[in-house]
Amino acid sequence: MQNKNKQKNKDRSIFEIVGKRERDIRQTIVNAEAMKDFGDVFGKKILIVDDDQAFTDFVVHSLKSFGLFEVKSASDAGWGIKKFIDEVPDLLIIDIFLPQTDGLKLAKAMLALYEREFPILFVSANKSFGREIEESGFAAKYKFLAKPINKELLKEYVTELLR
Numbered sequence: 001m002q003n004k005n006k007q008k009n010k011d012r013s014i015f016e017i018v019g020k021r022e023r024d025i026r027q028t029i030v031n032a033e034a035m036k037d038f039g040d041v042f043g044k045k046i047l048i049v050d051d052d053q054a055f056t057d058f059v060v061h062s063l064k065s066f067g068l069f070e071v072k073s074a075s076d077a078g079w080g081i082k083k084f085i086d087e088v089p090d091l092l093i094i095d096i097f098l099p100q101t102d103g104l105k106l107a108k109a110m111l112a113l114y115e116r117e118f119p120i121l122f123v124s125a126n127k128s129f130g131r132e133i134e135e136s137g138f139a140a141k142y143k144f145l146a147k148p149i150n151k152e153l154l155k156e157y158v159t160e161l162l163r
Helices: 002-038 053-065 077-087 103-112 129-135 151-162
Strands: 045-049 070-074 091-095 120-124 142-146
Touching: 045 053, 045 077, 053 070, 053 151, 070 077, 077 103, 091 103, 091 151, 103 120, 120 129, 120 151, 129 142, 142 151
Parallel strands: 045 070, 045 091, 091 120, 120 142
Antiparallel strands: none
């Protein structure tokens, strides 16, 4: 009986190893496909600043599910600036309406910290805000996406901004 249990455990561990290797191989294939189409944006760092935790979770999960980006988030402007300085992201996703300040002012403050341009994806439930950004004379490379957002459109905008 004891030998049968040892054999079962040995068989189980072999299947676990094979299963893990199979998952690793599948992930390698997914990464190779991503590199073929998105190699120029692979591994880029993205910082999301939004006080809506459900929205932030959706965006983080969506971006990570593409297997392309390193994603960090902050729930307010103060944490956003700290993470911006610590991480120096390649792209910012900023909610227009934040508790301490508006997203446009936050973006301008972040851009003033470095001598290089950071592309920004502004998001808001207010669909008309895209026009307001344009009218404000905001000079950085940006796009606007109204909430609720579509996962594929998010990928398209993020990829376009990073290229």
